[in-house]
Amino acid sequence: MFTPHARPARQRHRGHRRSLPARAGTVAASVLALVLALPGAAAAAPGGLDTSFSGDGKVLTGIADDDHAEDVAVQPDGKIVSVGSSVDEAVTESRFALTRHNSDGTPDTGFGTGGTVTTAINNMGPSLQWSEAHAVALQADGKIVVVGSSWREYDDCCWFVVARYNPDGTLDNTFSGDGRVFADFNSPTEAQDVAIDSSGRIVAAGSFGGEMAVLRLRSDGPRIPRSVATAR
Numbered sequence: 001m002f003t004p005h006a007r008p009a010r011q012r013h014r015g016h017r018r019s020l021p022a023r024a025g026t027v028a029a030s031v032l033a034l035v036l037a038l039p040g041a042a043a044a045a046p047g048g049l050d051t052s053f054s055g056d057g058k059v060l061t062g063i064a065d066d067d068h069a070e071d072v073a074v075q076p077d078g079k080i081v082s083v084g085s086s087v088d089e090a091v092t093e094s095r096f097a098l099t100r101h102n103s104d105g106t107p108d109t110g111f112g113t114g115g116t117v118t119t120a121i122n123n124m125g126p127s128l129q130w131s132e133a134h135a136v137a138l139q140a141d142g143k144i145v146v147v148g149s150s151w152r153e154y155d156d157c158c159w160f161v162v163a164r165y166n167p168d169g170t171l172d173n174t175f176s177g178d179g180r181v182f183a184d185f186n187s188p189t190e191a192q193d194v195a196i197d198s199s200g201r202i203v204a205a206g207s208f209g210g211e212m213a214v215l216r217l218r219s220d221g222p223r224i225p226r227s228v229a230t231a232r
Contacts (some may be wrong), residue, residue: 005092016164032045051194054105061099062105063116065089069099071135074168075142078103083146085132086118095120096133096146096163098128119171121161122150135193139200139219147204150182162204162217174220183215191215 037090049057055057061067072108078098091095096119100111107115122132131150138144144165160183164175171179183189185202190211200219207213 005222051189059101059105063097067097070133073136073138075186081136081144083133083136093129094131098130110168117169134191136197137194139196143172145194145202149190149193155189158190160191160206162202181217185213189213196220
């Protein structure tokens with residue numbers, strides 16, 4: 001039988017044993033903090049910048065006065081394609097803009113001019129040339145499909161646009177004759193995303209007057225009926 005004086009002693013012993021894991025946890029946390037403080041440890045951690053890409057994990061590319069990327073895709077060879085728009089404020093003009101970088105972050109000089117491509121999509125003149133690329137998809141043959149929007153006329157946005165580029169950055173003239181398809185939904189529309197299906201067809205999606213719009217094109221980009229699309 002335990003005496004009243006024995007119980008406090010046992011409780012003190014239990015309390016001492018419970019403190020060991022806490023002390024061990026403190027030591028482990030201190031060791032982890034020291035490891036993370038070592039040079040190179042942060043870069044090696046998941047989520048850290050990959051310094052094998054451009055030396056610090058980051059690349060900036062300037063084309064005109066105001067440039068921004070909206071989407072990115074990685075080719076099987078590791079090259080990185082980004083798409084968006086490039087604004088030339090001198091003529092109030094926005095064009096489709098594409099860049100391609102090698103896997104180490106250097107510009108791919110075999111693509112466009114020094115790794116960049118800009119395209120005046122609608123051919124309507126500087127005051128009406130306002131086009132923005134929103135998404136990109138890669139075909140199995142290396143061709144690059146880009147979708148976005150382009151003004152119909154001043155203050156009237158927009159055409160639903162699909163453009164296709166050759167691997168070197170030139171427009172693919174086998175696609176609808178000039179590399180571009182303008183879809184006409186009889187109301188302002190914008191293409192926001194694109195995918196290539198298992199049959200190689202191009203599927204683009206976006207918005208149309210508050211509704212969801214989906215367009216599918218054959219990979220050869222025919223001039224499809226005017227009731228569905230208008231190729232300019």
